Amino acid sequence: MKFDNIIETEELARYYEIGGEVIKALDGVELQVRRGEYLSIVGPSGSGKTTLFNMIGGLDRPTRGRIIIDEVDISKLDAYELAWLRCRKIGYIFQTFNLIYTLTALENVALPTVFAGVPRDEGAKKAEAFLTSVGLGERLAHKPLELSAGQQQRVAIARAMINDPAIILADEPTGNLDLHTGTDIINLIREMNKTRGVTVIAATHDLKMIGASDRVVWMRDGKIEKIEKGGPGEVYKEPLGASGLSSGAPSHYD
Amino acid sequence: MKKGREVGRISFSLTDAFRLSYHNVRRRFSREVLIMAAITLGIAFFSMLSLTDAFFKAYTQTQGGTLQVESYQYWLVFVSLAVCIVSITNSTIIAVYERYREIGTMKCIGALDQHVLELFLAESIILSLAGGALGFVLGLIASILSVGFTVGFGIVTRISPVVLLSLLGETMGLSLLLSTLATIYPAYRAAKLNPVEALRYEV
Numbered sequence: 001m002k003f004d005n006i007i008e009t010e011e012l013a014r015y016y017e018i019g020g021e022v023i024k025a026l027d028g029v030e031l032q033v034r035r036g037e038y039l040s041i042v043g044p045s046g047s048g049k050t051t052l053f054n055m056i057g058g059l060d061r062p063t064r065g066r067i068i069i070d071e072v073d074i075s076k077l078d079a080y081e082l083a084w085l086r087c088r089k090i091g092y093i094f095q096t097f098n099l100i101y102t103l104t105a106l107e108n109v110a111l112p113t114v115f116a117g118v119p120r121d122e123g124a125k126k127a128e129a130f131l132t133s134v135g136l137g138e139r140l141a142h143k144p145l146e147l148s149a150g151q152q153q154r155v156a157i158a159r160a161m162i163n164d165p166a167i168i169l170a171d172e173p174t175g176n177l178d179l180h181t182g183t184d185i186i187n188l189i190r191e192m193n194k195t196r197g198v199t200v201i202a203a204t205h206d207l208k209m210i211g212a213s214d215r216v217v218w219m220r221d222g223k224i225e226k227i228e229k230g231g232p233g234e235v236y237k238e239p240l241g242a243s244g245l246s247s248g249a250p251s252h253y254d
Numbered sequence: 255m256k257k258g259r260e261v262g263r264i265s266f267s268l269t270d271a272f273r274l275s276y277h278n279v280r281r282r283f284s285r286e287v288l289i290m291a292a293i294t295l296g297i298a299f300f301s302m303l304s305l306t307d308a309f310f311k312a313y314t315q316t317q318g319g320t321l322q323v324e325s326y327q328y329w330l331v332f333v334s335l336a337v338c339i340v341s342i343t344n345s346t347i348i349a350v351y352e353r354y355r356e357i358g359t360m361k362c363i364g365a366l367d368q369h370v371l372e373l374f375l376a377e378s379i380i381l382s383l384a385g386g387a388l389g390f391v392l393g394l395i396a397s398i399l400s401v402g403f404t405v406g407f408g409i410v411t412r413i414s415p416v417v418l419l420s421l422l423g424e425t426m427g428l429s430l431l432l433s434t435l436a437t438i439y440p441a442y443r444a445a446k447l448n449p450v451e452a453l454r455y456e457v
Contacts, residue, residue: 059362059449079366083264087364098359098453102281103274115364117265159363 006166006199007033007056012065013222014051025051027222028065035166038193038200040210040230043219049203050171052219056201057090057169058082070166087115091160091198093189095172097152099144099159105131106140109158116163130158134188150181154188161192168192170202174209186212266369268376275377282349286377289345290385293429296338297389298396300331301425305397308421312413313405321405335432342436346374350444351455357444358452367445374441378433386429390422 014026026048033039041049054060055067058074066073074085086092099108106127113123131140134154136147144152153173160168170189174182190212193200202209210216213230279286303323310321350357357370398410 054450057362080264083361083364083366084262086362087264088262092362094359094453096355098355098362100356100359102278107277111360112363114270115264115266115369117263 004035005032006035006070007031007201008066008068009052009055010066010068012052012055012067013063014048014055014060015063024222026055026062029222029224031217031224033199033201036193036197036199037214038190038212038230039202039215039217040213041201041203041217041219042205042210043225047219048222049219051222053169053171053201053203056167057092058085083115087112088163089166091163091165091168093153093156093160093168093170093173095175097144097149097156097176099152099155101144104141104143105136105147105155108144108155109162112159112163126162127158130162131155134158148181149177150184153177153181153185157185157188157192161196161198164196166199168198168200170200170204172203172205174204174206182206183208264364264366266365266372268372271369271372271376272380275373275380278373278377279380285345285349285352286381289342289349290381290388292338292341292345293382293385293433294389294392296335296432297386297425297429298392299334300428301390301393301421302396302400303327303331303393304421304424305394305418306401308413308417309397309401309409312417313401313409316412317405335428339432339436342378342433343440346378346437346440347443350374350440353444354447354452354455357447358449358455361447361449361452370447371441371445374437374444375434378437378441379430382429382433383426385433386426389429390425393425 009029009031012026012029012031013024016023016025029048029052031052041052043049051060055062056069058077062075065075067075069085069089074082077085092098099105100111103111106124109130110120110123110127113126114120118126128137128140131137131154134157136151136154136158139147139151144155147155153176168189173189174185177185186206186209189200189202192198200213202213204210210230216228216230218225218228307323310323313319314321360370360373398407401409
């Protein structure tokens with residue numbers, strides 16, 4: 001059976017030079033992400049997760065290698081094309097939510113539609129529908145700081161989804177949330193993945209997130225260590241990457 | 255392989271820039287008031303002098319005499335406007351630091367460099383118009399008081415509205431120019447920010 005890959009990386013490498021020393025943040029990563037799958041990326045800090053994210057998200061350019069999204073090599077795109085990619089194809093969810101604090105929940109969610117050229121009324125209507133679908137229909141006019149952490153992350157998820165992206169990049173989406181709220185957020189992301197068919201790539205320390213995923217990519221020292229099938233049972237053993245797990249989120253072990 | 259050129263349009267109108275900037279000015283009011291105060295004070299001093307000059311001219315045309323604004327006073331205005339530019343630049347640089355994450359986020363959802371630039375310039379235009387108008391009013395009051403106590407308040411009615419309006423126009427233009435000059439460097443820096451670094455930045 002042939003899989004339809006939405007993302008492929010070929011020999012992807014990113015080197016940084018800090019104080020004359022070359023740091024290999026990514027060193028020859030070969031990864032295929034299937035359309036509609038929920039992929040978790042796990043690894044200790046400094047393993048290259050975030051760098052890989054930034055590459056896929058078009059926020060950073062590789063030193064060598066290629067990233068192909070929907071058959072387009074994005075390392076060859078110019079600034080305008082990358083902006084369009086970030087606006088329409090990719091939705092970002094961050095550990096720190098990164099909402100704009102001067103705007104209401106509704107305006108935050110509607111913001112990507114502004115860049116997408118959607119008329120204002122239509123964007124606002126769409127944003128309202130998305131906020132309602134994440135359970136915040138009553139909180140449209142609230143500013144981010146008037147919302148709880150979990151609610152802020154819901155706003156961020158609605159914002160990430162509003163332009164109907166093909167890919168959601170979630171960098172530690174439950175990192176700043178308590179156990180219960182974190183579970184809700186994972187379920188919500190998983191639901192978006194199932195019902196809307198959006199491909200989810202989540203970097204995480206959180207065992208609950210690994211349990212929810214179709215596949216788990218273990219990273220170490222800028223390389224892919226192994227790729228496992230996800231789901232509970234697979235993840236609770238202590239593999240090589242466990243040091244990063246335990247230092248990252250000990251509270252998630254219960 | 256398909257060519258990457260088949261992308262759609264990114265849109266961000268000036269109206270959008272002004273709308274977002276207006277929200278920002280309202281929400282970060284205390285900081286924005288400080289930036290505005292720099293403009294207001296500089297402009298108030300400038301317009302006080304230019305209005306006093308206009309009043310003196312109106313007076314000497316009808317009453318004769320040699321009343322005029324001393325040239326060293328213009329030098330003082332020049333220095334105060336230079337200080338005004340420096341302090342606006344300084345405040346805006348700090349404002350950019352505070353908004354690092356916001357800028358990174360905007361870039362993540364599709365903003366181009368030029369859109370970030372537009373946001374900061376739109377804000378500077380809003381502040382300079384408000385600060386310029388307020389400065390002109392303060393300058394007007396100060397000049398009426400100073401001229402009034404020198405040659406009598408009757409002079410106030412003798413200045414032509416055309417002169418007054420053209421001075422207002424001049425003042426607003428100057429305010430806009432100063433504010434833009436002061437903002438362009440920090441705004442450019444904000445626009446050029448790498449989103450990866452902007453998002454990593456801890457305030």
